[in-house]
Amino acid sequence: MALPPGIPTLEASRTKNLTRPDNVFCTPAILERLRICTVLHDKRPTKTDHFPIQTVFDMPTAAAVRRPRKDFRRVDWAEFGRALTERVEARHFPTNINTKARFDQVLNSLMDDLQATIAEQVPETADTPYAKRWWSAELAKMRSEKERLGRIAFRHRATPAHPSHAEYRRYRNIYADNITAAKNDFWKAWIDSIDGKTIWDANRFLKRGATDGGRARIPPIRVPGEGGRERVLHTNEEKGAEFHHTFFLPPSTAIVPTGPYPKPLYDFKPITDTQVRRAIKALRAFKAPGPDAVPNEVYKHCADTLTPVLGSLFRATFTLQYYPERWKVSDTVVLQKPGKEDYTVAKAWRPIALLDCMSKILSRCVADVLVFEAEQKAMLADLQFGGRAGRTTTDSIHLVTKIVKDAWRRRHVASVVFLDIKSAFPAASPERLYHNLRMRGVPVQYVDWLRVKLSGRKTRIHFDDFSSELFDIVSGIDQGCPLSVILYAFYNSDLIDSADTKRGEHAVGSMDDVALVVTGKTFESCHDKVRRFMERDGGTQDWSAAHNSAFSLDKFGLINCKAQPKRIGLGPQLTLSDGTVVQPTDHHRFLGVLVDQALKFKQHVASAYARGSRLVSQIRRLAKARNGLTLPIVRRLYLSVVVPSMLYAADTFLTPIRKLAGHTRKHGSAGNIRRLAQIQRQALLVMTGALRTSPTDALEAHARLLPFDLLVDKICHRAAVRLCTLPKTHPLAPHVRRAGLKLVKSHRSSLHELLDAYRRWLAYRDTERIRPVRLHPRWTPRHRTHILADREAAVEDDARWALDGAYRVYTDGSDVDGGVGAAALLYAPGQEEPEVLQLYLGPSTRHTVYEAEIVATILGMELLRRALLCTQHA
Incomplete structure (x- = not known):
């Protein structure tokens, strides 16, 4: 026992008797390092009868190094821009850079100017890891006085009638009341400060849930050891090496063809200052910077000064085929994957790559060109929906349901196999990426530049208070890079194109999620098509081996779809030639939507209801009738957070309520809409503070909210208008055209329902077709715009x-x-x-x-x- 005998640890509230219910126990090894173990009678907190126990061990620990942070929210940007302009103009940077040495000199000088201006103009944030934001200097003085009175009262503990006890008790109660008042005042001030700009701070506060706000720490990591025995990693160096091994996969050993390559579909053109300015404008503010520590705000507020210099550097990186080493170094931050049961394995954590902001502007300029030309020249797989202009995830769900219902109308059945690519971006082979780009007509200048960019990359892994040594990155695509989405679209287009649509195969892809839809007269014939798709030359297995991209077997999904699912149950299982058995299920999550056998989406409606109910319950924490958020703020939170989350892809699983000619009952998803409308009623009660028996229509009028069925109608109408504007190059366009011209009698898809609901007001033939990309990134307007303050x-x-x-x-x-x-x-x-x-x-x-x-x-x-x-x- 570490605490010496005879020292009381509790004073009874009523009798004031001193007793010893608390003890401190230590193992013999730790007891040898014990230096102090005593009770601090004068530091007893309020609202407790226990005294605090102070225990000190002689265990030297390395304190975390304080890293000063800059507060870019309190910058005078006019003064910052003036100081930076003076430094940049004094350099007289060249407009043409002809050598690599000159490139490094210009880049280093520009970074020196940026760092010097930041150090001079940007204040540092207060380093208060232990402070409570409601604490004040007055409370600190009162705490000192309370402790002084506590020492006096403890000295006279043998004299219960001594006036020091009453004085101490009175002042301690006053101190407790002042703490409560300070907390309430700070809470009221924070609630009153929430407006249109800080509303998202409240949303982040709600998303954290019930937590003390502390950062998640990396526990000891379990890894397989020799002989099948498990090994536990305790040191940060071991954890960092394991995270590097998990996040960054080894390079592919597959042989990559070397040509011949077709002629490029467009010509390479140097980057212009207009492209640089447009890329800077697209940057998002207040995002974590990379190793350079220069955030996006600096580039956005100083675009006029930096654009000419950046334009010279970006053009030179292509003419010199040079990518500086400082742009190849990144920071990888380790974060928790939400909802995991076991965080002692490395796979329960995910990496976030922080790249150099200047290099991201260059990548954005290149990505804009690749995206524009890929759409204009039809260079990507037709059924690739992910990360493409003018296409959404709901488009792919519409297409899946339309194919299945068309099969039902022909008295056929359909099987949908859901494939998930394991570690899609880290596993990508750079050499295979270069080959795919050349085969699809990308100019060699861009491919050679990418080869230089993706070679020699390094990263430093950060978690807790630890920063690892630099690790090499030998494969994969940088996920934080603006180029990552369009590059992966080129990378897996061969997988999407490998489906033979003439034989009833449709591979609908969205980045690393692919749904293979096959139709046939029987499920056995459908499964034969699936096996042929996966095992034939150029099929899924060949693509997987050639592209170093394995499929997650635990995420395989199979749904056997028939118009009357109760007659078949789940249907037969799928057995592949290698012995892999895929068991059928009644539903599977695809791109955030639970797709079920009958395409009734009952499971998804239940999931949407649960999600909406949880979000409204979180908002209720801040929207109390007393000292809570005001109605306009709660209304905006509901419309901006709850509705998009609950009604995501509503046009795919909800049908607008309407009356059909010759029918007395209303047509549409009346039951599902009525069920989800309960969430809006819960939100209305939170907004208005009304009684639970208040009529819903009165609450909607006071809160200025549309009735829920009209809200769904508004969302579906917007989706229908967008569908009618799809260009001919969109894979849904022919389906929309047929659905817009004629309403089928049976097995109507969501496209049929949407376009029929608004046929009176939305004429498909008279609607403008909008191209996904219209203007080249190099385009400059023929007019000048002046917007003045007064x-x-x-x-x-x-x-x-x-x-x-x-x-x-x-x-x-x-x-x-x-x-x-x-x-x-x-x-x-x-x-x-x-x-x-x-x-x-x-x-x-x-x-x-x-x-x-x-x-x-x-x-x-x-x-x-x-x-x-x-x-x-x-």
């Missing part, structure tokens, strides 16, 4: 603008005396009087100024259209 600045700028001799268009929307209107003016060259268009939208109770601004822009475009003799750039 009227005086506009008048001053107009005098300079008028000297250009070009067409000038002025647009504005406003709310005057409760009326919202829009206007546009056009000054043609040589004309003093403008052309004017104006429109009164209506009262401000029904229209907004933002709506008027859009209408004013449309009016301005109409004025330009009317100027038929316009030959100059506007």
Whole structure:
């Protein structure tokens, strides 16, 4: 026992008797290192009768190194930009870089300027790992006074009537009341501070669940040892090596062909400053930076200063075929995978790659070109939906259900096999990627540049307070890179294309998730097609071996779909030639949607209900009637968090409620919508604080929310409009065209239901087809846009603008005396009087100024259209 005898550890609240119910026990080895074990009677916390016990051991531990962090939310960006511009202009950076040495010199000088400006202009965040945000200096003084009175009272513990005991008790109660008040005041202030910008902080707070907010620590990791025995890794160095072995797979040993390659489908063109500026504009603010410690905010606020220098560097990286070493180093942060049962295995953790922000801007410029040309030249697999412009995950679900229902209409059956590629991005073979790019017509300049970029990569793994040594990355595609999505689309397009659609095979892919849909007269014939698809030359198994991409056998899914599933049960199992048996199930999750045998989506509706109920329960924690979030904030949380999560892919599993001609009952997913509407009612009670017996329609009116069936109708209508605008190159386009022209009598797919529900208001033949990509990344607009802060600045700028001799268009929307209107003016060259268009939208109770601004822009475009003799750039 470490605590010496005779020392009391508790003072009874009523009798004030001192007793010893608490003890401290140590093993003999630890007891040898014991230095202090005593009771601190003067530091007893409030609302307890136990005294704290202080125990000190002589165990030297290495304290974590404090890493100062910069607070980029409190930066004066005008002053920051001025300081950076002075440094950059003093360098006189060249516009053309001809040697690798000159490239490194320019890059290092630019990084020095950025780091120096950050050190000078950006304040550091307060390092308070133990502080409570509600704590104050007054409470610290009161704690010192409480401890002083506690020492006095303990000295007179033998005299119960001594006045020091009453004084100590009174002051301790005051101290406890002040702590409670400080917590409440801080909570009220935080609740009151939540607005449209900080609402997402509240959402992150809710997502954490019931936790103390501490960071997850890496426990000892279990790995297989020699002789089948399990080995436990305790040191951070061992854990880091195991994470590197798990996250970064060895290179492929498959032989990669070397050609011949077809002629490129488009020409290589150097990166322009316009592309750089557009890539910087697309950066997301307040994201963790890479090893360079220069975040996206610096590039976004200083784009005018940095764009010319970055443009020179980015063009030189192609002409010199050079990728600097500092861009090849990344940080890999280890995070928990949510919902895992055992976190003592490395697979229960996932990596997050933090790349150099400057290199990500370059990758974004290249990715924009690859995406545009891939869509324009049809370079990717037709049924590849993941990461492509103009395509969504719901498109692939629509296609799967449409193929199955079409088979049912022919009195056929269908089998759907769900494939999941194991460690898709880390397992990708760079050499196979280069080959696929060349075979699909990507210019050799981009492929050679990628070869330089992906070679010699290194990463440092970070977890807890540990940073590992640099590890080599010899395979895979960087998941945090803007290029990763389009590169993997090229990488697995051969898998999607290997399906023979003429024989009833359809491989519907979305990145590493693939659904193989086969149709036939019997399930046995369907399974034969599955085996042929997987085992024939050029099939799934050949692709897997050639691309170093194994399929996760534990994630294989099989659904045997028949119009009357109760007659067959789950159907027969699928047995592959290698002995692998895939058991059929009644449902399987594909791209976030639970697809079932009968395509009724009952399981998914139950899942959506549970998800919505959980989110509303979390919001209830902050939306209490007293000291809670206000109704507008809760309403926005519901519409921005709960509705998108609960009604994700609603157009695939919910049918709008409507009346059909000749029918007395309403048609649509009335039962499912009625069930999900209960979630909205729960949210309405939270928003308004109303009684549970309050009528739903009254709550919806007070909260300004659409009735739930109309909310579903709005979502489905938006999806139907989008489907009607799909171009001919989209794989759903022919299905949408047929569904839009004719309503079938039996086995209607979600496409049939959607387009029939809005046939009166949405004519498929008259709807514009919108291409997924329309403008090349190198495109520059033929007009200049001036948006000024106030009227005086506009008048001053107009005098300079008028000297250009070009067409000038002025647009504005406003709310005057409760009326919202829009206007546009056009000054043609040589004309003093403008052309004017104006429109009164209506009262401000029904229209907004933002709506008027859009209408004013449309009016301005109409004025330009009317100027038929316009030959100059506007």
